[in-house]
Amino acid sequence: MAEKTFAEALREAIKEEFLRDENVVLFGEDVGIHGGAFGVTRGLWDEFGGKQLFDTPLSEVAIAGTAVGAAMTGLRPIAEMMYLDFITIAMDQVVNQAAKIRYMFGGKAKLPLVIRTPCGGGRGNAAQHSQSLEAWFVHVPGLKVVMPSTPYDAKGLLKTAIRDDNPVIFIEHKLLYGTIRQDIPSEEYLIPFGKGDIKREGKDVTLVATSLMVHKALKAADELLKHGINVEIIDPRTLFPLDKDIIINSVKKTGRLVVVHEAPVRAGIGAEIVAMVTGEAFEYLDSPPRRVGGLHCPIPYELELEKEVIPDEEDIINAVKSL
Amino acid sequence: MVELSNEKMVDMFKTMLKIRHFELRVKELVLKGSIRGGVHLYLGEEAVATGVCACLKKDDYITSTHRGHGHCIAKGGDISRMMAEILGKETGYCKGKGGSMHIADIDIGILGANGIVGGGLPISVGAAFSCKKRKTHQVVVSFFGDGASNQGSFHESLNMASVWKLPVVYVCENNQYAVSTHVSKSTSVKDVSIRASSYGIEGRSVDGNDVLTVYNTAKELIDIARQGKGPSLLECKTYRWEGHYVGDPMAYRCKEDVDKQKSENDPIVRFEGYMVNQKIVPASEIEQIKKETIDLVDKAEKFAHESKVLPVEKVTEDIFA
Numbered sequence: 105m106a107e108k109t110f111a112e113a114l115r116e117a118i119k120e121e122f123l124r125d126e127n128v129v130l131f132g133e134d135v136g137i138h139g140g141a142f143g144v145t146r147g148l149w150d151e152f153g154g155k156q157l158f159d160t161p162l163s164e165v166a167i168a169g170t171a172v173g174a175a176m177t178g179l180r181p182i183a184e185m186m187y188l189d190f191i192t193i194a195m196d197q198v199v200n201q202a203a204k205i206r207y208m209f210g211g212k213a214k215l216p217l218v219i220r221t222p223c224g225g226g227r228g229n230a231a232q233h234s235q236s237l238e239a240w241f242v243h244v245p246g247l248k249v250v251m252p253s254t255p256y257d258a259k260g261l262l263k264t265a266i267r268d269d270n271p272v273i274f275i276e277h278k279l280l281y282g283t284i285r286q287d288i289p290s291e292e293y294l295i296p297f298g299k300g301d302i303k304r305e306g307k308d309v310t311l312v313a314t315s316l317m318v319h320k321a322l323k324a325a326d327e328l329l330k331h332g333i334n335v336e337i338i339d340p341r342t343l344f345p346l347d348k349d350i351i352i353n354s355v356k357k358t359g360r361l362v363v364v365h366e367a368p369v370r371a372g373i374g375a376e377i378v379a380m381v382t383g384e385a386f387e388y389l390d391s392p393p394r395r396v397g398g399l400h401c402p403i404p405y406e407l408e409l410e411k412e413v414i415p416d417e418e419d420i421i422n423a424v425k426s427l
Numbered sequence: 428m429v430e431l432s433n434e435k436m437v438d439m440f441k442t443m444l445k446i447r448h449f450e451l452r453v454k455e456l457v458l459k460g461s462i463r464g465g466v467h468l469y470l471g472e473e474a475v476a477t478g479v480c481a482c483l484k485k486d487d488y489i490t491s492t493h494r495g496h497g498h499c500i501a502k503g504g505d506i507s508r509m510m511a512e513i514l515g516k517e518t519g520y521c522k523g524k525g526g527s528m529h530i531a532d533i534d535i536g537i538l539g540a541n542g543i544v545g546g547g548l549p550i551s552v553g554a555a556f557s558c559k560k561r562k563t564h565q566v567v568v569s570f571f572g573d574g575a576s577n578q579g580s581f582h583e584s585l586n587m588a589s590v591w592k593l594p595v596v597y598v599c600e601n602n603q604y605a606v607s608t609h610v611s612k613s614t615s616v617k618d619v620s621i622r623a624s625s626y627g628i629e630g631r632s633v634d635g636n637d638v639l640t641v642y643n644t645a646k647e648l649i650d651i652a653r654q655g656k657g658p659s660l661l662e663c664k665t666y667r668w669e670g671h672y673v674g675d676p677m678a679y680r681c682k683e684d685v686d687k688q689k690s691e692n693d694p695i696v697r698f699e700g701y702m703v704n705q706k707i708v709p710a711s712e713i714e715q716i717k718k719e720t721i722d723l724v725d726k727a728e729k730f731a732h733e734s735k736v737l738p739v740e741k742v743t744e745d746i747f748a
Contacts, residue, residue: 129560161590166583169549170556173567176538177488177557196580200543201550208529209539210521211745246746269748 108288111281113255114144114220117262118182120292122148122156125180128266131158132167132184132220141186142222142281164190168197168219172205175217180266185221187233188275202271203246214269218262223251224277224316224366225414231402234410236367238314241273242344242376248272248297249343253318255286257341260295268297277316277366284319298345302354306336309424310354312363312377313337317415321364324420333424343373351377352385359390360427364420369397391427396420431642433707437716439481439638440702443473443695444720446497449506452724453496453513453527457673461732462513464526469497471636471668474694475600476501478641479568479661482649488536488554488567490547493528494600495540498570503535506723507730516734523737524745536565544605545578547571548597552584555593555658566652567595568645574605576619585660589626594652596645597660600635602667607679623660635663636694639701666692 108116121128130145136159139146148157160167164185171183185191191198198219206213225234241249248270252258258276265272303318304325313321318339325335336354340347355361361381363374374395381393399413450468457466469476472494480489480501491498499509504520512519513527520530531539538554541547551569558565575581576599588595599619603610616622623630629648633640641663648659666688670677677685702708708716 127561158591161583161587163583163587165580166549166552166587169551169580169584170553170587173490173538173550173553173555174557174560175553176533176550177554178561179553179557181553196543196546197549201541201546205531205539206748207746208521208525209531209533210519210524211748212521212531213533213539214748216748248747 105287105289107285108255109282110255110258110276110284111142111144113259113288114262114276115146115148116288117259117266118145119148121263121266122152126156127178128180128182129156129158129174130182130184131160131170133160133162133186135159135184140184142278144220144281164193165197168194169201171217171219172197172201172215175215176205176213180216182218182220182266185219188221188223188237189232189235191219191221191237198247198273199244203244207246215271216269218265218272218274220274220276222278223275224279225403225410226279228405228407228410230405234403236365236398238275238343239367239371239373242373246271248345249275250297250341251275251315251343252341253280253303253315253339255284256288257295257301257339259288260293261341264294264297275315279316295341297342298347300338300340300347300350302336302350303339304335304337306334306358308334308358309336309360309362309427310351310358311335311337311420311424312351312361313339314343314365314373317364317366320415320417321420324417324424327417327421328424331425335424348380348384351381355381355385356388359388361389361393362396362420362423362427363393364396364415366398366414368400369395370400372397394423394427396423431639435481436702436707439477439642440698441716441720442477442481442501443638443698444717445506445723446473446476446500447695448720448724449500449509449727450496452728454669454673456514456728463515465672466513466527467494467672468669469494471688471694472600472602472665473497474638474641474698475598475635475663475665476570478638479598479645481642482646483536483566483568485535487565488538488551490538490551490554490567490569491540492547492570492572492575493540493542493544494572495530496527499530499532499537499540502537504530504532504537507727510727510731511734514731515736516731517737518730518734522745545571545575545580548575548580548584551595552588552593555588555595556591558594559591564653565594566649568598568649569595570598570600572605573599573601573603573610573614573619576622577613585626585628585658588658589628592655592657594655595658596648596652597658598645599660599662601662601664604667604671604680606671609679618662620660620662628657629659630662631659632662632664635665636692636697638694638698
């Protein structure tokens, strides 16, 4: 057991998988000596540089395409997109190629690739470096979407993603990299896709939260307990495949549902979860489900403006109290 | 000039004929209503795929385009399974899930036709990176058209392949038209190969309707790639006989231009003339080859017609491995 940050946990996963399988490679912009824009690959260059770790030109289309072509021909690539926002440049390769090739070819290709990419606001990076676009990828058949909230989950899920034979979009919130520490077991472990985790047990309200919002939900839950409301917090961890059972079982217990994510409320993953619960567990609901998410607004630059757009503990508390 | 055996030349001739008659049959089937999807024919461009793929080994890779039947046949694809795919049958290469624009056969290095113009270029970077990393001495050829040479993916791919010195040859089939737009109205340079200098790589432009010139130039560039000396760009100038798709009214060009190309610059007639003149093969044998080719296409069509459509219950299979 050793205490690790989210970035350190990811680095450990990458290093262990590099050592396990020489066909695992990681490439992207400034991932070499520089260690990536958020330091995830820092320190790996000396041992793996030029062998399994590669700096690319600033070319998102070619980075994503390289992952597709390499995955089809025997490697297990991890492509780093410096910011999730930049994946928009590479959408053909992600959506038209990676996601569809196996199906279009009648099941004859395997695409064991991971695209790791940082999401989210809170750093004054403004509208083109702060988005949470996870719902886009959940909407595309052929992609798996992972969004961990803790160092332990990040490590176990990244190792699973690397070993998965399908394209995985692995989304890491920037504010998680250095802020959260957690004990990580020294022995190897994997976390399966499609298995959510109860981050806090409760009986009154089911609060489904993703990524950084799990931590905001935990703080909100402490406050709500003072008002006599005992919240259960569920982190789906993977948005596709989605662990429906863990959510529905919780709603059956609590009768109330709030979903919180940083992305705008409109057509976010919360809409999918609420629709799923109302479709499959309507009779258990004691009040209409609520969604908490970003305003339908680009992420602004200035601190107070940015705070206004991104949901916080108070928004969560108000939503729970309004049930 | 590379010395080619008579046998190899006859093989290349057979491949060109196979492409020609396959495409003529596909056209016929579209016009009859037996094929429902969009089909882009390779008629008139046979020398490019044939000349280039004749230089490749079975385990070398190609990425192809929406106009991909010729590449697939030249790389060794089975025309029965191709025809079955185009007719949407479960015996087709993709079980009827892909159709004309997504035919692939990974086992013989065909990493897929592609419905996105310029979509194959970045994939070829990855395949070539994989060959280099795994030290397999395989080579990748990425086919694309004059239209794709104006996509951003062209720039990113050639630059990255050059920086990483990857074993890939970029083959631009300049058939003069991107849908309806003539290359002179869309492309900043007269020869696409000039763009190679932007990436510090070798660039050549050749007569793409002369299969031996295509072969000789491709052979040289593929050998360079296989020796680990990096990528190159080969432009093959050719002409698209058909419209963008079967049924294209072709308001953008006059029939006389097309007829002139067909009568004066048919790559198959040119190669046939060369082989007869050089006494590589007697005219009588050529007739026999043509007959055998048509028989093969007949068989492919019969196989496709007799095959079944995939049961609808299987429509959502094959999304994930």
